Amino acid sequence: MKWIFCLFLLFILNGCEKSISFSGEETKSLITLNALAIAGEPIKVYVYKSLFFLDPDSWMTPEKQTLSTALVQMTINNSLPVKMAYDNIDNCFVSDYCPMEGDQLQLKASFEGCDPVEANTTILNSPDFEIVRHNSFYSKIDHYDIPNDDPDWSGTDTIMSITARLRDPAGEKNYYRLNVRSLGALSDSIYYVNDLFTSYDIVFEDKNLSVSYNGWAAYFSNVFDDSIFDGTTYDFTIETRQRTSNYFRPYVVVNLQQISEDYYKYLKTLELYNCSANDIYAEPIRIHSNIKNGTGIFGSLTGTRYTLFF
Amino acid sequence: MSQAFHGLNSANLVMPSDIWVPVSNQIVPLTSHQASLGFFYDLDKSDIRFSMEGYYKTMNNVLEYRDGITFFNTSEGWENKVAIGKGTSYGVEFLAQKSVGRTTGWIAYTWSKSLRKFNREGNVLNNGDVFFAKNDCRNSLSMTVSHQISKKWEVSGTFVYHTGYRATLSQVAFIGRYIRELTVLPVSYLSSSRKPVLIITSGQQPDQVNLDGYQRLSTYMERNGFVMDDYHRLDIAINYYLVHKRGKSTLSINIYNVYNRMNAYAVYPAFDSNRYVLKKLCLFPFMPSLNYSYQF
Numbered sequence: 098m099k100w101i102f103c104l105f106l107l108f109i110l111n112g113c114e115k116s117i118s119f120s121g122e123e124t125k126s127l128i129t130l131n132a133l134a135i136a137g138e139p140i141k142v143y144v145y146k147s148l149f150f151l152d153p154d155s156w157m158t159p160e161k162q163t164l165s166t167a168l169v170q171m172t173i174n175n176s177l178p179v180k181m182a183y184d185n186i187d188n189c190f191v192s193d194y195c196p197m198e199g200d201q202l203q204l205k206a207s208f209e210g211c212d213p214v215e216a217n218t219t220i221l222n223s224p225d226f227e228i229v230r231h232n233s234f235y236s237k238i239d240h241y242d243i244p245n246d247d248p249d250w251s252g253t254d255t256i257m258s259i260t261a262r263l264r265d266p267a268g269e270k271n272y273y274r275l276n277v278r279s280l281g282a283l284s285d286s287i288y289y290v291n292d293l294f295t296s297y298d299i300v301f302e303d304k305n306l307s308v309s310y311n312g313w314a315a316y317f318s319n320v321f322d323d324s325i326f327d328g329t330t331y332d333f334t335i336e337t338r339q340r341t342s343n344y345f346r347p348y349v350v351v352n353l354q355q356i357s358e359d360y361y362k363y364l365k366t367l368e369l370y371n372c373s374a375n376d377i378y379a380e381p382i383r384i385h386s387n388i389k390n391g392t393g394i395f396g397s398l399t400g401t402r403y404t405l406f407f
Numbered sequence: 408m409s410q411a412f413h414g415l416n417s418a419n420l421v422m423p424s425d426i427w428v429p430v431s432n433q434i435v436p437l438t439s440h441q442a443s444l445g446f447f448y449d450l451d452k453s454d455i456r457f458s459m460e461g462y463y464k465t466m467n468n469v470l471e472y473r474d475g476i477t478f479f480n481t482s483e484g485w486e487n488k489v490a491i492g493k494g495t496s497y498g499v500e501f502l503a504q505k506s507v508g509r510t511t512g513w514i515a516y517t518w519s520k521s522l523r524k525f526n527r528e529g530n531v532l533n534n535g536d537v538f539f540a541k542n543d544c545r546n547s548l549s550m551t552v553s554h555q556i557s558k559k560w561e562v563s564g565t566f567v568y569h570t571g572y573r574a575t576l577s578q579v580a581f582i583g584r585y586i587r588e589l590t591v592l593p594v595s596y597l598s599s600s601r602k603p604v605l606i607i608t609s610g611q612q613p614d615q616v617n618l619d620g621y622q623r624l625s626t627y628m629e630r631n632g633f634v635m636d637d638y639h640r641l642d643i644a645i646n647y648y649l650v651h652k653r654g655k656s657t658l659s660i661n662i663y664n665v666y667n668r669m670n671a672y673a674v675y676p677a678f679d680s681n682r683y684v685l686k687k688l689c690l691f692p693f694m695p696s697l698n699y700s701y702q703f
Contacts, residue, residue: 113689115669117636124579124628131584133618143618147581150625150676151683155580159621162582276586278614288613292588304487307477311588350614367585369475370624377421377675379477381575383533384583384626392581392626398616 124149128164128206128214129393133360134196136220136399142169142181142190144206147392163188164208172203196220196397204395214391218357224273225264226353226401229332233257233339233407251281251289255339257349257407260332267328272361274398275301275319276352277335281342289340298333300325303368310372320356320364339407352402359387360396409438413470415489416541418575418631421675423541428470433486439466454507459499466494471525471532490532492525494540512552519544523631533630541631545570561646571635574674577625578633587620635671636687640664654703660695667693 124147131143145162148155154162169190170178181190196202200220207213236256257279265271277294293312303318313319325331339347356364362385373379386392413434417424430436445460468491476488498519505511521543526535546569553563643665647658664670671687679686 113669113692115687115689117671117674117685117687127579127581129581129583131582131618131621133586133616135616138616141617143582143584143621145582147579150576150578150580151685152580153683156623156683159582159584276588276614276616278589280613290589290613304483305473305475307483352614352616354616364585366474367583367624373475373477376477378419380417380419380472380474381577381627382475383628383630384624386626392579393583400616402614 126211128167128208128211128388128391130204130206130214130216130388130391130395131393132204132216132395134200134202134218134220134395134397136198136223136397137195139195140171140181140192140202141184141187142171142192142204142206143188143393144169144190144208145393146208146211160188164206167206167208169204169206172205174201178203178205198222198399202395202397206391212390214388216388216391216395218359218387218395218397220397221355221357221399223399223401224271224353224355225266227262228351228403228405229260229262231257231259231349231405236338251341252291253339253341253347255407256336257339257405258334258336259349259351259405260334261351261353262330262332263326263353264330265323265326265328270327270358271323272356272358273321273323274354274356274361274364275321275335276350276354276400277319277337278350278352279337279340279347280350281340281347282344283341284344289342291338291340294319294335294337296333296335298335300331300333303365305365305369306372308372308376310368310374318365318368320361320368322361346406348404348406350402350404352400354398354400357397359385360394360398363387363394363396408441409436411436413437413468415470415472417472418541418573420574420576420633420635421673423572423574423673428485428489431486434470434489434491435468437466437468437470439464441465454505456502456504456506458502458504460502461497461499463497464495466496469494469523471523474532490525490527490530492523492527492530492532494521494523496521496540509555510552512550514550515548517544517547519547536629538630538632539573541573543573543631559648561648563644563646565642566639567642568637568639571637571671573631574633574635575627575630576633576674577627579628580623580625582621583624584618585620585622586616586618635674638670640668640670641666651703654701656699656701659698659700661698663694663696664692 127147129145129147132140134140144164144167146164165183169181171181171192172178181192184191198220203217205215233255235254238254279291281289300321301317303316306316306318309315337349366382366385370382387395411430412427415426415428441464443460443462448457470489473488473490498517501516504513521540522537523540524537525532548568550566555561642663644659644661649656669689672690673688674685677686
């Protein structure tokens with residue numbers, strides 16, 4: 098009887114949570130390529146090895162996951178492939194070639210123990226973009242504007258409103274990223290910077306981003322496509338706050354970037370990933386990749402940039 | 408066939424859920440076509456019946472959750488959180504049943520496959536490739552036996568087995584790079600970076616565009632690509648029947664999951680002794696119960 102009672106107690110006290118070993122098929126390591134081809138600038142290619150998600154090494158810094166001995170080649174407009182050199186300072190592979198608009202680029206990389214990978218992108222034309230008007234106005238700083246009421250907060254009581262015009266080419270799908278950087282400076286080397294901006298324009302609305310992430314408002318994204326203004330001229334207005342500047346006249350750099358479709362999809366999945374990063378109940382996300390047999394992204398970006406002074 | 412309700416299954420491992428949702432002005436009814444062929448055979452002397460039936464079913468307007476959606480901290484309607492696609496399922500079922508005599512019971516076995524394809528514009532999942540449905544369950548076996556020992560005593564047992572359910576597990580970890588955005592974060596994000604400062608070295612531009620940001624990302628390669636451990640358990644019941652002047656009563660001792668199989672309800676990554684591991688949660692381990700019912 099005592100034996101039965103002990104057995105019964107053992108079952109009752111047995112916990113409902115248990116560590117288990119992964120019983121599925123582990124995905125073998127893949128080559129990860131991260132590269133962004135920008136018109137007029139040399140290309141940097143970051144090459145890593147993907148790891149099984151339970152591998153403790155997957156939490157290591159990028160420098161320790163870099164495949165510095167990989168063979169990385171770039172082909173420009175179907176010419177002979179050029180081997181890219183490894184840069185020990187930036188921990189990436191670099192090429193001296195600065196791509197031009199219309200260039201077709203192909204990256205190939207191989208590393209022992211991993212399947213060789215390749216990816217393609219095309220350098221896009223710079224967007225037809227102009228600033229229609231901009232004006233600055235006083236805006237009282239509310240305490241909730243200042244993180245933790247920090248007395249050293251770099252924002253001022255001035256906001257710049259910028260109206261811009263975009264002429265979207267007809268008959269093609271185009272993808273954009275808008276970067277609005279407000280700058281001030283303490284000296285010639287220390288800058289106060291803010292990339293956040295606000296807008297009520299529907300073009301910046303993204304219904305998938307249901308929570309605020311990385312400082313951006315919920316349902317807001319600076320990455321968008323031309324689905325609501327395809328082939329037309331579209332005006333939109335944005336606002337950004339001035340930064341403190343003792344060294345030069347504070348200014349804003351507005352940079353509208355035309356990005357490749359794959360890079361757009363990568364950024365969209367990345368936004369969604371960051372949006373749901375702290376929500377364990379969210380559905381899993383497949384990070385978009387255009388790397389054949391691998392992970393990561395090889396995208397292109399061409400921007401049109403304006404500098405506006407407060 | 409057409410039905411006005413959709414079964415909606417979460418691919419999330421941490422909190423798997425199966426709910427039913429109605430059609431709406433955005434969600435069209437599910438339609439399906441099914442063909443089946445069956446054979447039935449009765450053994451006259453032993454009252455045992457055998458059957459075998461195969462089926463093939465195609466479904467249109469099947470629902471699945473979109474990647475990354477959540478039902479917390481959101482005011483969006485549920486229709487915006489689902490994608491619409493197609494499904495196919497096929498399989499074969501075997502059944503042997505004895506329903507007369509002191510010993511009765513049945514054995515059922517099913518082999519089945521259930522697939523999904525979501526490749527319509529704006530409803531693409533898994534890169535538009537075919538993937539297994541969450542309830543794709545290759546083998547399923549159930550056995551029930553009941554024996555009448557005497558007029559007062561009866562004992563019965565049930566054994567259930569099926570291949571583990573499917574779920575999506577982001578099992579590939581890699582370094583993703585992006586154009587770093589320097590932002591003044593709101594209070595909830597407070598960290599050392601509350602006042603973004605950019606240190607410019609010689610030759611750099613303060614508005615330079617490059618992939619200087621990085622983060623550890625994890626992604627899945629196939630939706631519902633992870634199969635959970637097989638599910639099985641044995642339940643036993645002993646019944647004692649009593650006849651009273653007015654009515655009758657039954658005293659039952661039931662033991663659910665006799666051998667305390669830790670069938671996983673949810674699986675989630677967690678840290679254990681400084682190691683990143685998978686953990687499973689079992690909702691119903693060994694569970695005895697006593698039941699008394701009186702009928703009059």
